[in-house]
Amino acid sequence: MNSVSQAIESRRSTRAFTKEPVSKEQILRLLNLAARAPSGSNTQPWKVYVLEGDKLGVLCKKVCAVYDSIAKQPELTKEYQAAYDYYPQKWFSPYIDRRRENGWSLYGLLGIAKDEKEKMHIQHRKNFEFFGAPIGIFFTIHQELGKGSMLDYGMFLQNFMVAARGEGLDTCPQAAWNHYSKIILPLIGAQEHEMLVCGMAVGYADQEDIVNTFRAPRVAAEDFTTWLA
Template sequence: MIPATPQVTTVVTDSDSVDAAIASRFSCRAFHREQEVPRSTIEEILAVASRAPSGTNIQPWNVYVLQGASRDALVAKTCEAHDAVYRDPELAARYRSDLDYYPTKWSSPFIERRRENGWGLYGLLGIARGEKDKMHGQHQRNYQFFDAPVGLMFTIDKVLGRGSLMDCAMFMQNVMVAARARGLHTCPQAAWLEYAAVVLPHIGAGDNEMLVAGMSLGYADVGATVNRFHTPREAVGNFTRWL
């Protein structure tokens, strides 16, 4: 008899911990900058995450880890560009991404959920409608990695199809869950796509690569007001059909 592989024989006895790692994942928007994450821990997370499935096992993801000076330099460059676009919106055309993350035209129920999310966050932070400077400042927190000591950038090759975006997303989800298992928090960030033209040269990505997303990684600031913001989820019955 051919022996079974560990993937087949491993028994997950503590389902509560697995569920807790998934359910406690949220978009953390305030980290302790001074509390570094060891490289060995990051490598462990990425190794576990690499078990994510991918079509025909092509494993399309590339990961760039930014810490210290490289992280700080990207923050400075991107914040400068973000401020320039705020002053002159026409400059945004310089930074267009190859990936259209959001639809060009919103429809229900997605637009309502988006608005609920945005105004829920701003309301918690005391940012009222029309306070554009404050909104700009809060949006720029994305480009500061919310003070997380580690920034991750995920890319795939431009020649790949949309299925590879799904593969990369599953890999990213594994990263976030594995981080929770080690007491860390994350924030996946599509906001970096707005400045892909700044990010890609900085990280040394090839001309063949497309930015998929960024991610902040570190230890959460548990006392920060912004980290009290947690988004709701639809009931299973609202998105499931039993046949």
């Protein structure tokens, strides 16, 4: 395999990180590489906020506190809505089946059974600590941009994750943060017109943690491709 294939193949969503630091120079280099992504009319819709140290710690504490309070008072959920629908309003096959398989395989690996709400809460909460990563990133977009810009954004995000893997780093893209944008956006100094696209944990995978042995399966190309000749 060439190095690009290797980076793509070995990337996975990492859900436990070591504290090994990552330099500002490295993150900026990777962001510059990611920004080579194509975008419609070269609009480059990305805006990026990188957090580390105290700034990361303070933000995580605030969001974790709200996440915990929602568990005690579920009616608070409606106050914390994501700015855009990442998932469909109503799930359907085969997507719901893949989602379930993914969730239960991961929880199964962690020994979390279907009725263990508290354990699920603890696991999901790790999102709001960037899974222990030394670097947390938030990505925003101008909310007036079109759907196509989200397509461009995905290419930028994947470029970043693959480039990071190429340098031995690990990542986890995180839509879980999106529900808390009204806490996050003011804290990072975003402008009124910015919408949170997602967060991302960046660092080195903790190889000792069982969660990182999870390898999500894929449908084979032969099964999702129609060949016309």
